[in-house]
Amino acid sequence: MILWIIGLLILIVLIFIVYYNRFVTLENRIDNSLSQIDVQLKKRSDLVPNLINSVKGYVKHERGVMTEVTKARKEFMGAKNFQSKVQKGAALQSAIGSLFAIAENYPQLKANENFLQLQQELAAIEDKVAYARQHYNDSILVYNNLTKRFPGVTFASIYRKSAKKYLEIPVEEKAVPKVSF
Amino acid sequence: MSQHLSFDDQIQRNKIKSFFLIGIIFIFFIILGYVISLILNPSYFFIIMIFAIVFSMIYVIAGYYNSDKIALASVKAKKASHTEHRAFYHAAEGMAIASGLPMPKLYVMESEEINAFASGRSPGKAVICVTNGALKKLDKQELEGVVAHEMSHIANYDIRFMTLTAVLIGMVSIIAQIFLRSLWFSNINSGGRKDDRAQIALIIIGILFAILAPIAARLVALSISRKREYAADASGIKFTRYPTGLANALKKIKNEHVSEKDKEHRVSNAMAPLFISDPFKKKVQGLFSTHPPVEERIRRLEAM
Numbered sequence: 001m002i003l004w005i006i007g008l009l010i011l012i013v014l015i016f017i018v019y020y021n022r023f024v025t026l027e028n029r030i031d032n033s034l035s036q037i038d039v040q041l042k043k044r045s046d047l048v049p050n051l052i053n054s055v056k057g058y059v060k061h062e063r064g065v066m067t068e069v070t071k072a073r074k075e076f077m078g079a080k081n082f083q084s085k086v087q088k089g090a091a092l093q094s095a096i097g098s099l100f101a102i103a104e105n106y107p108q109l110k111a112n113e114n115f116l117q118l119q120q121e122l123a124a125i126e127d128k129v130a131y132a133r134q135h136y137n138d139s140i141l142v143y144n145n146l147t148k149r150f151p152g153v154t155f156a157s158i159y160r161k162s163a164k165k166y167l168e169i170p171v172e173e174k175a176v177p178k179v180s181f
Numbered sequence: 182m183s184q185h186l187s188f189d190d191q192i193q194r195n196k197i198k199s200f201f202l203i204g205i206i207f208i209f210f211i212i213l214g215y216v217i218s219l220i221l222n223p224s225y226f227f228i229i230m231i232f233a234i235v236f237s238m239i240y241v242i243a244g245y246y247n248s249d250k251i252a253l254a255s256v257k258a259k260k261a262s263h264t265e266h267r268a269f270y271h272a273a274e275g276m277a278i279a280s281g282l283p284m285p286k287l288y289v290m291e292s293e294e295i296n297a298f299a300s301g302r303s304p305g306k307a308v309i310c311v312t313n314g315a316l317k318k319l320d321k322q323e324l325e326g327v328v329a330h331e332m333s334h335i336a337n338y339d340i341r342f343m344t345l346t347a348v349l350i351g352m353v354s355i356i357a358q359i360f361l362r363s364l365w366f367s368n369i370n371s372g373g374r375k376d377d378r379a380q381i382a383l384i385i386i387g388i389l390f391a392i393l394a395p396i397a398a399r400l401v402a403l404s405i406s407r408k409r410e411y412a413a414d415a416s417g418i419k420f421t422r423y424p425t426g427l428a429n430a431l432k433k434i435k436n437e438h439v440s441e442k443d444k445e446h447r448v449s450n451a452m453a454p455l456f457i458s459d460p461f462k463k464k465v466q467g468l469f470s471t472h473p474p475v476e477e478r479i480r481r482l483e484a485m
Contacts, residue, residue, distance in 0.1 A: 029281065036278055117267075124271035131279035134422065139281070 019155040026143040030164065033136040034082065037167075040128045041076070041089040047125070048073045048096070051118050055099065058109040062102050069095045086167070089129070096122060137166050196412060199342070202405045206349040206398050213353060213394045217360040220380075220387045229356055237351035245344045249300040249308045253288055258310045261287035269316055272325045273309060276332045279420040285309045285335065295319065295434050298456045299331035300340060307335040318437075319430055326427030329417035330457055337416060339409050346402045353398045357391040364388070407473040414478055418485055428482040434458045435475045 052066055059066065072095040076088040100119060103109050110116070144163040147156040156162065214233070218226035261269050269287060277284045285301070288310035295315040301307040309331045311324075319327065334340065364384070418424045434457075459472040 033281060040278075120267065120271070124275070127271070127275045128278050131275050131420075135279055135281050 016155070019152070020159060022146060022152075023143075023155075023159055023161050026139065026146060027161075030136065030139045030143060033132060033139050037129060037132040037136060038082070038085065040125055040132055041085060044089065044096075044122065044125045044129075045073050045076050045092060047118060047122060048092070051096070051099070051115075051122070054112060054115045054118060055103065055109065058106045058112070059102065065095075065099050065102055069099055071095075093126060093129075133167055140164050140166055196337070199405045199408045199412070202401050202408070203346060203349065206346065206353065206401050209394050209398050209401075210349065210353050210356070213360075213390055214356055216383075216387050216390055217356060220383055221360075221363060229359065233352045233356040233359070236355055237348050245302060248302060248340065248344070249306065252298065252300040253308065253310060256290045256292075256310070258288035258290040261289045266316060268321065268324060269311060269328075272321070272328045273332075275325065276328050276420050279329070280332050280336055282307070282332060282336055285332070287311075289313060289316065294460070295430070295437060296456050296458060296460055297327050297331055299334045301335070302340060302344075303338075304335050309335075318433060322421075322423060322426035323430035323433065325421050326417060326423065326430050327457055329420040330413050330427060331417075332420060333413045333416035334409070337409070337412060339413065342409065343406065346405055350395070350398045350402055354395040357395050360387065360391045403471060406471050410472050411478070411481065414482060415485070418482070424482040424485045428479050431458070431475050431479050431482070435479075 048069060052070065055066065069092070072088070072092040076085065076092050079085040079088045103115070103119075146152040147161055147163050210233075214226060214230050218224075218229060263270060266287070266289060269289070273287055274284060282304045285299070285304075285307035286309075288308060290310055290312050292312040293314040294312055295318055297309065297311040297315055299307060299309050309328060311327065315324065315327060414427060417427060421427070456472075458475060459470065
């Protein structure tokens with residue numbers, strides 16, 4: 001009889017440990033995917049000076065776009081919290097996008113090896129930001145399912161874990177870019 | 182396709198099916214061992230089982246720890262270069278982020294054919310290798326689809342899983358061999374059994390079983406391999422969220438004409454299950470295929 005009770009107690013303790021570890025693992029996964037977004041945004045802003053340098057020699061008339069990009073980068077670097085970083089990062093992306101649109105008018109620039117490489121690099125970063133965000137939201141989904149479904153919900157209240165918010169897409173990015181010919 | 186399966190459902194279903202199949206192989210193993218020990222001597226049961234398990238494990242584990250090196254060396258793959266294969270790196274980095282797995286090592290093998298494989302015993306030691314032809318002929322989305330498929334083999338621990346099935350098949354084959362050989366040497370009837378005819382019937386059943394079991398086990402393993410392909414297709418889509426990419430890549434693979442010469446010398450038979458599509462492109466699909474038919478894979482992708 002006593003053995004049974006001891007066995008049951010050990011089982012209960014084990015279940016508590018398993019659930020605690022699950023919460024920690026999932027939270028770590030969320031933090032990790034968040035930092036992955038951060039890394040990609042940082043990489044993008046690091047590439048901007050190179051981009052400006054390679055464009056400078058070719059683009060004479062549309063100086064405004066370049067200052068726009070530089071300004072957007074500065075704002076991104078000044079962003080304090082994560083939410084604003086994501087927002088400024090999106091603004092920087094759209095500024096870079098309009099720079100690329102203008103580059104279309106300069107055949108020599110488009111033939112420049114260095115410029116092409118940067119263009120590919122930045123396009124890849126844009127994909128990676130999207131994938132990092134997708135993974136972040138996936139991780140949140142798994143975590144939220146755990147905190148809301150039974151029996152996870154009881155453990156969530158014991159450990160004081162509550163559902164987390166999804167990363168929302170900033171308004172600028174939702175708008176479909178206008179294409180004019 | 183009447184019902185619309187989400188990728189999570191598909192992954193789940195295929196995983197359940199393949200665990201079920203592994204169970205079947207294991208049951209084969211137990212029954213075969215039991216029948217043999219009945220014939221030879223019931224007290225041998227555990228000795229035979231342990232011997233088969235240990236032998237098969239040693240054999241396969243040696244292969245398992247070097248699986249990536251063996252695979253890469255056998256197709257003469259070279260490390261992908263950051264400058265030359267930039268698109269490959271971008272696709273793999275994107276998929277590593279989307280899957281949350283560490284970045285695999287990338288390799289390229291010389292072949293005009295579109296193909297790819299993954300190897301390595303854990304996500305931390307994973308390797309993805311694609312052919313030159315794949316890098317040339319696939320566009321960005323298609324390449325991402327292919328890399329995502331390989332990434333999900335890594336994420337689903339398929340390499341470990343297929344190793345386990347190899348161990349099980351090995352065990353079945355080894356005890357079958359032991360039995361068939363021992364029949365030559367043992368004097369079964371000397372044990373003073375009561376019924377000679379029953380004994381002979383048992384021996385015949387045993388022989389039949391010993392011949393058929395390894396073949397049956399191999400068929401089950403091939404069926405597992407096909408299930409894992411569907412599962413990898415489905416979980417690859419979880420990373421790209423773009424079924425059309427992989428579907429288009431498979432269409433290109435299907436329509437590709439490979440010269441007979443190219444088929445012959447590249448890939449050994451044992452490597453075939455690792456690839457994204459059957460490197461031998463057999464015309465006949467069936468029980469002995471390592472991969473499900475491309476048409477069916479495309480159809481399932483388009484239904485997602």
